[in-house]
Amino acid sequence: MSRPVLRAFKRNYRSTKASSLKDVVALRKKQMDEGGYMENEKSAPDPYEMCYKYLSTCRKGTVVGTESQIMIDHKNDWDENNPENPSRLLEIINRIANLCLLTRCELLTIDKECTEEDVTLIHSSDLFETLQRISKIESIDEREEEAKKYDGMFFCMNTFKAAMQALTWTIEVTKSVCQGTFHNGFAIVRPPGHHAKYNAFEGYCYFNNVAIAAEKCLQEKLCKKVMIIDFDVHHGNGTQEAFYRRKDVLFFSMHRYENGKYWPNLREGNFDFIGEDEGKGYNINVPLNCIGLRDADYLSIVLNILLPVAYEYRPDLIMISAGYDAAVGCPEGQMLVTPGFYSHIVHLLSGIADGHIVMVLEGGYFIPSLAESAALSLKGLLGDPCPGLEETGPTQRSVVDSINNCKGALFNHWNCFSAIQRFEYLPGYEVNPNKEHIVAVKYFGEIENPPYLTKSYYPELSQLAIDDFTSFVHRFRENEENYKIFKGTGYGFEPVTLLHVPDKISHSFENPVRLTKILELMQEAKLTESCTEIKMSPDRDDYEFCLKVHDGYYMEKVITNKLTPHQDLYINSHTSKAAMTSVSVLLTLVDAVLTEEVTNAAALIRPPGHHASISKGQGFCFINNISVAAKYAKEKYGVSRILIIDLDVHHGNGTQDIFYNSNEVLYISIHRFDNGNYYPFKLSAGAKYVGHGPGEGFNVNIPFSNGAMGNTEYLAAFLNIILPIGYAFKPELVLVSAGFDAGINDPLGGYLVSPEMFGQFIYLLKPLALGRLIVVLEGGYNVHTTAFSMLMCLKALRGMPVPVPSDVFTKMIDKNAAQAIREVLDIQQTYWPSLSVPKMISSKVMYCRYEKYFSEAVYQMDKYDVTNVDD
Structure with missing residues (x-):
């Protein structure tokens, strides 16, 4: 496989209020065509170097x-x-x-x-x-x-x-x-x-x-x-x-x-x-x-x-x-x-x-x-x-x-x-x-x-x-x-999903190459051999489960291909079939995981789904695949606690809306927000939106603003917010909206997350839910970043070596990201006591005076000698 032409982008990260995703795409395309923010290719580091190195590594005994x-x-x-x-x-x-x-x-x-x-x-x-x-x-x-x-x-x-x-x-x-x-x-x-x-x-x-x-x-x-x-x-x-x-x-x-x-x-x-x-x-x-x-x-x-x-x-x-x-x-x-x-x-x-x-x-x-x-x-x-951990309450x-x-x-x-x-x-x-x-x-x-x-x-x-x-x-x-014993990793893909393509006039980054590149890398890494392909039944019809999420009038338009194309939603004669097949591929994987045919899985599907709301398609999305999967798991298998982690750089507004009143689905999204000035341009993507009614506390937004966030900031959010809440929720199934447009060189995201970092996220999520974890492809519009990111996720699911990015915590966490993390902690600790562990700390270390005879009174005393720990 020949290496792609590698370009490291210098982006202007000041938010520009655009009317739609199409405007954002047009702006990025114009910048790329003009070459206004490209570094010298000869000196640019290869962002996929570690991915190539680990392409053929496998797990030994x-x-x-x-x-x-x-x-x-x-x-x-x-x-x-x-x-x-x-x-x-x-x-x-x-x-x-x-x-x-x-x-x-x-x-x-x-x-x-x-x-x-x-x-x-x-x-x-x-x-x-x-x-x-x-x-x-x-x-x-x-x-x-x-x-x-x-x-x-x-x-x-x-x-x-x-x-x-x-x-x-x-x-x-x-x-x-x-x-x-x-x-x-x-x-x-x-x-x-x-x-x-x-x-x-x-x-x-x-x-x-x-x-x-x-x-x-x-x-x-x-x-x-x-x-x-x-x-x-x-x-x-x-x-x-x-x-x-x-x-x-x-x-x-x-x-x-x-x-x-x-x-x-x-x-x-x-x-x-x-x-x-x-x-x-x-x-x-x-x-x-x-x-x-x-x-x-x-x-x-x-x-x-x-x-x-x-x-x-x-x-x-x-x-x-x-x-x-x-x-x-x-x-x-x-x-x-x-x-x-x-x-x-x-x-x-x-x-x-x-x-x-x-x-x-x-x-x-x-x-x-x-x-x-x-x-x-x-x-x-x-x-x-x-195994699941016992109920233990706050720290x-x-x-x-x-x-x-x-x-x-x-x-x-x-x-x-x-x-x-x-x-x-x-x-x-x-x-x-x-x-x-x-x-x-x-x-x-x-x-x-x-x-x-x-x-x-x-x-x-x-x-x-x-x-x-x-x-x-x-x-x-x-x-x-x-x-439980590890039963292997499954994956699902159907060729019909490649037939949903933009015409020559409708330029779109959401195209079939996103999937074909993933499959090409899987074959080169021999993951098609070490993982199990889970084939959906050709006569499978999941229309009734789509109705658990979307209204009937909207779904009728979807299956008859009568939706009206608009700025961020292109349609061709195969769109309906591709969208319905993607849902069925995912639900087939839910069956495979919950019946223990495999322990975990990856759904290689398109078009994506997390922007699709109850009655509207948007942002390249027609059917909210992951929401249908959550409803399906609950209806068919009685799964009562489902965790959805959304890694896409865009807020999954559709998924949030669908489960905003539910305490059976915990939705956590880490995304670019830019104070509401980034797609989908909704203030409801902010940290203060925590759910409503029974669902209060079961919606967690981690909104980043004003900076090009990368591995350090994302990992900090995972360790400080996502994992503590995930463990406290005790999910029975974990679904990952795996959008890779926060990945490096993505033309829409503008962020700097490495493909291998996405693999690390999967490793961190694997201990939850008895290992029942399904990675579902959402966005990601640099085909190389997207393909390598999914490859790293598959390797993590399979338990194979995945490198730790070399720049993790090599610098301090971006101050805007740190502020966002603290804001989320402050808001969400009302619902999740484990988030109350981090405190503001004194800048000096105090030394309590020695007492020979220990007692609780001595332990509580406030007699300190002020000393700097580095002195």
Whole structure:
């Protein structure tokens, strides 16, 4: 395939009030013909370069590294009740085997062990030799005496072998993913490692598996940047220590802290420890200062901090210290995170780093939820649909505080937080807690010193609690919807839709080449082979479902081809057939997804539909395809919550009007608005239009004005608005009005969104609705941008690598876009409490005076010392 002639446009983004879409088209065409806003072609960057690079990339398998011999021989000889015991590993292996997950993975084999040189990449030679020596001691009492020197440790004669074996599996799984042999992987190992320091064992950890594997891959130049995500309930202090002054490893930890009162009680586990030297800003701690946190609390952390930073950092490899002691039932964490949540974390990260994710087992000490959480994590790596999350309500205030504290400490280091407003806190300033937040450090911890306890230093559950939590996990297991398997991606297309063409007089960007170019790229990328074509029945008639949306008089004109052409609506003898066929193609895909023939799908149809209202065609649109699909899903399958995301650069005024009074369809549109001066020139495209009656709060407009918005602004809107609302709505089906005219070089949109960014949006939406997601073509009038954008969406649906655009958050969010995002948050948080998490934050970090004896009164006190975090 020959590359298109590439032109980068310099547009005049000042809005020009035009009477119709035809005037906008004419204006753009005139500018293009005159060549008044084109750069030198020789120096123009190729906006499709990454798309070409990823054209033939495919998804490889998932690798698992584990064994049930050496690592289970590691146990506590003097305390049989110690929670870090062999059953942790055995029950995980049994559970994933029972779910037939191992047969879907590649089981790694190793023919050599790691060496002392590997261990000393992170640890001292003395530490290596010490573990060798202690593991040779035959006397249990002597080994217990050795354990008193270290916090939370035990030793047996098999400990050294087990630690080396765990490290070997971790290194080999990580290298196999970095080398591209596998897509992602899971090292299911013990003993864990994230507490192990340069010269000290700690918290059941001997060698820091994740840190060593990351360092080895960096030194062997298998990757350049690694992001380590630690969701173990304990702070990964050993990993933080290893990379605290470096920027080639970004360490992110969300952990129980309780203002330093929870183990390991370290001051450096707080949010203001963000790294030093060139590593400043590359160490992120999210301290959790209360127990009982649920999925919604953890999800707020993921959406507000983890994902924005991950997209800006753009790592080559993501490593996850997968501790499951925040899962429901674990006495260590005392949190209430469900097993399914861990699948969501994996899916939300899967668009980053080409999906190269390596999970490594750390903690987790309630066996039923540990095994289930690990199994759901592996299903996430395999690309299976995420289970629905539990109903949890708004984010707890303590977590809101922690999130905003982190943003305050990181504000000057990450552009992804630039939509935040700051204020100067002075004595006597009256803070509005609903909108403002004082960034404040509170630490009330005390460090224990040796000799350490060697027995009964860990929390235990009562039998009643064990029974309750076990019952919860059993109920989770009994719900078949938590264990869906990925059934593939479908697509629908019918040649008759190509026959709707403009005549020689009626110039239109909405022409058949938009579809033929998509099909050409699909064939070149072999997506026509890896995806399933879903053919509609030739005698299918969906007229009755069109009447659920459009009035009979209008539909009669459509099917008899008696509509009157006007400025933005051309008609030929095939228009009626093309329009009705497009509806039927889409409804056939709805059938395929809701009957689980496929998990997700893409409708390659035209003419588009989202401007078509109940009784009027406009903006190239005749029948509102996606609205008919929503009505069809409700009528035929009883789907009661449908989420429509409209990505077209033009507001989907038709779709909004159709569902404006409905609480069963949530409509979210992100579009160019220009204060009402951009097509369709309606003020109802503004943020204040939220729905009416039962539908109040179920219409969300994200209107951008006064600027050429691109990847950064769109992603910021997704993370701050679309995903929090989408998760809170808990849809049963997601329909995407996939207009690509916000894409770069589009002659009508004037925006700068890259094709690969559209693929990232699909990755972010896949965790919703049990994966039931249908991408429906709307606008997009640069045929190359449109074709590559749909290609990236299809790759994302299929779980294939999609690149992160290189310019994401490389600059601050456009100030006008940031203002629009804040306006939407302010309006919509009345209906969606999860949007109330972001606050205005104080420009300085306050330090609460130390109090030895912690109490709620101390926690609430307002005695702050004002200090700049960067001082």
